[in-house]
Amino acid sequence: MLPKFIPVNEPLLDSNEKKYLNECIDSGWISSEGSFVKKFEESFAKIVNRKFGIAVCNGTAALDLALKVLNLPVASEVIMPTFTIISCAAAIIRNNLKPVLVDSDPITWNMDVNSIEKKITEKTKAIMIVHIYGFPVDVDPILKLAKKYNLKVIEDAAEMHGQFYKGKPCGSFGDISIFSFYPNKHITTGEGGMVVTDDEKLAKKCEYFRNLCFKKEKRFIHDDLGFNYRITNLQAAVGLAQLEKLNEHVNKKREIGKFYTKSFKDIDFLQLPLEETEYANNIYWVYGIVLKKNYPHDAEFIMKELSKVGIGTRPFFWPMHEQPIFKKMDLFKNENYPISENIARRGFYIPSGLGISLEQMKIVAKKVKEVLYASF
Numbered sequence: 001m002l003p004k005f006i007p008v009n010e011p012l013l014d015s016n017e018k019k020y021l022n023e024c025i026d027s028g029w030i031s032s033e034g035s036f037v038k039k040f041e042e043s044f045a046k047i048v049n050r051k052f053g054i055a056v057c058n059g060t061a062a063l064d065l066a067l068k069v070l071n072l073p074v075a076s077e078v079i080m081p082t083f084t085i086i087s088c089a090a091a092i093i094r095n096n097l098k099p100v101l102v103d104s105d106p107i108t109w110n111m112d113v114n115s116i117e118k119k120i121t122e123k124t125k126a127i128m129i130v131h132i133y134g135f136p137v138d139v140d141p142i143l144k145l146a147k148k149y150n151l152k153v154i155e156d157a158a159e160m161h162g163q164f165y166k167g168k169p170c171g172s173f174g175d176i177s178i179f180s181f182y183p184n185k186h187i188t189t190g191e192g193g194m195v196v197t198d199d200e201k202l203a204k205k206c207e208y209f210r211n212l213c214f215k216k217e218k219r220f221i222h223d224d225l226g227f228n229y230r231i232t233n234l235q236a237a238v239g240l241a242q243l244e245k246l247n248e249h250v251n252k253k254r255e256i257g258k259f260y261t262k263s264f265k266d267i268d269f270l271q272l273p274l275e276e277t278e279y280a281n282n283i284y285w286v287y288g289i290v291l292k293k294n295y296p297h298d299a300e301f302i303m304k305e306l307s308k309v310g311i312g313t314r315p316f317f318w319p320m321h322e323q324p325i326f327k328k329m330d331l332f333k334n335e336n337y338p339i340s341e342n343i344a345r346r347g348f349y350i351p352s353g354l355g356i357s358l359e360q361m362k363i364v365a366k367k368v369k370e371v372l373y374a375s376f
Contacts, residue, residue, distance in 0.1 A: 110137045
């Protein structure tokens, strides 16, 4: 029997998760010292075409660590999208750097690459690429700017497991990249994250700062202040099992995306996710919908109506320049980014987790259409 409420995400744990977890339990290796951590790091780095992987406790920690080891000068500017999760801006600020924002592209919802160059100043030292909702940023123009102005590139590929840009895996671009393994990702460890890079020095620094800056020769004598950002052997065991089914997970996500697009394609007041461009095909980390301006209600109203009929939803990201905490910090004064403001207010996503069934998708599509037309 189908549940009365269909959540926005249900993870899929149907591979070797139990087997590998039992190995951890039977061996007694449940901490960060277990063998699954290294196996997971090496296997994950390989699939994203990186030399080194450093597993951490979550994606936010991965961002913190990536910016920490780049060691950019204090007060340097880092260009990033305003439309993203707060972790991106928070990591920049916590590393004593200044986030500089750009608006979104109205079609892909990613950062507008044409707006980046005019934001570059003498203080700019890096660009943070953030791929949004399963569709990648147009990376090549950013890499060209980075080379032109001698800038570091941090790639936030948190939502991009199994995605490719022009045939190259997301997570392989720039100086350092990060991933998240939260339960709504294509690969989950419950909580968890990964830093990947080709730079051995950066990788060793990540390992050092991840583990409280312990030294092998004198463990409890510290030259630096580090973090406890370690991942456990239990989490890594789940991650390794998930990684073994990544291609299947991506294929299922694309089938979910195709189903919903077919269901909603004739509704003229909806903007649906971009399916493809010359550089990528969507992997639908989530299935997002934006209500066009000819629709009389915003996303918040529709989400409440869908909740009444048992359909879970989530709002889109809220722009960084409109975050109350950053206003308190006097950041982004008098800045306006109309594309991001619009999609934040009129965008939401519907149940599209790996655990969803075809029967549930049919119910979701039916209820979404009923609610939208009833409220029009």
